[in-house]
Ligand SMILES: Cc1cc2nc3c(=O)[nH]c(=O)nc-3n(C[C@H](O)[C@H](O)[C@H](O)COP(=O)(O)OP(=O)(O)OC[C@H]3O[C@@H](n4cnc5c(N)ncnc54)[C@H](O)[C@@H]3O)c2cc1C
């Protein structure tokens with residue numbers, strides 16, 4: 447099997463959102479393409495073979511970062527490099543910039559987009575290599591076996607599939623109470639980020655709620671979080687070009703030295719970014735100190751269930767949440 451050549455496909459390059467929505471609904475077995483950094487692997491490995499690509503990268507309306515009275519709007523085609531370097535994001539919503547700066551490598555960040563990062567598929571190596579596992583429509587999970595390579599897999603939300611959400615930006619967007627703006631043939635809707643992502647118990651073949659004919663156009667972040675205290679940390683095996691073993695993103699509004707409100711989210715521990723509501727409730731009104739952080743860390747992993755080789759993620763997650771609460 448050659449990994450250098452992609453199979454042939456029809457190519458559509460709409461330059462308006464309306465055309466892209468229509469094509470994505472009408473063209474059978476089509477695939478939306480933004481920066482291509484998740485998609486090309488699938489095609490080169492022949493593990494996914496769409497009949498047509500709808501390349502949305504020429505739609506200028508989906509590009510750019512706009513500050514509004516209501517907060518911030520980041521177009522779905524904005525690159526990760528642009529997000530990492532943007533002065534407004536760095537000044538007021540820095541958790542998003544820090545998450546973007548930790549994705550992959552500079553080359554991938556130059557091409558990869560916000561929409562593609564949020565909509566990327568699972569990174570389980572079995573699935574990516576094209577085996578017929580549950581997520582691919584088969585009747586087995588190759589990772590969840592005594593010999594399975596499951597070091598990167600989930601601690602929560604397993605339901606036949608134990609893959610995790612691989613995105614670094616998803617936890618940051620959920621922590622910022624982001625809304626995902628979706629265009630479809632019924633017009634535009636805005637869905638809270640935490641409802642956008644779905645786990646295998648709801649649909650094992652998808653990682654988000656998008657249906658054919660729906661396109662993410664932007665992410666909106668409410669002004670309420672502008673200038674809050676933030677924390678982002680991602681732990682990887684290698685310093686660059688690596689997915690998170692666990693990451694954490696948090697946003698905190700303070701009242702003096704007490705925590706008035708917090709949103710704390712971990713990635714790579716569940717098939718969706720895992721919002722830690724119990725931790726948020728526990729730290730609300732508490733002093734930001736080591737004691738509160740220790741309690742937060744302990745609560746964070748309640749209910750975690752490790753598989754054969756990912757038990758290390760439990761203390762790792764505890765420590766990341768502890769640091770997010772203490773050091774925001
Ligand atoms: C070697 C390597 C390392 C990586 N490391 C990381 C990492 O550390 N952290 C991380 O978070 N990611 C990582 N990635 C994953 C990913 O490539 C990037 O995060 C990138 O942002 C994907 O964006 P894209 O625009 O290139 O996606 P594309 O490949 O164009 O799209 C990805 C998916 O999203 C869908 N999509 C794209 N845009 C939209 C839209 N607007 N509306 C609806 N659906 C859409 C596509 O149909 C496709 O299914 C890595 C990828 C590679 C190849």
Ligand code: SF4
Pocket residue numbers: 568570571572573579580581582586587588589590606607608609
């Ligand atoms: S963890 Fe999910 S994606 Fe991986 S082999 Fe099992 S079913 Fe497939």
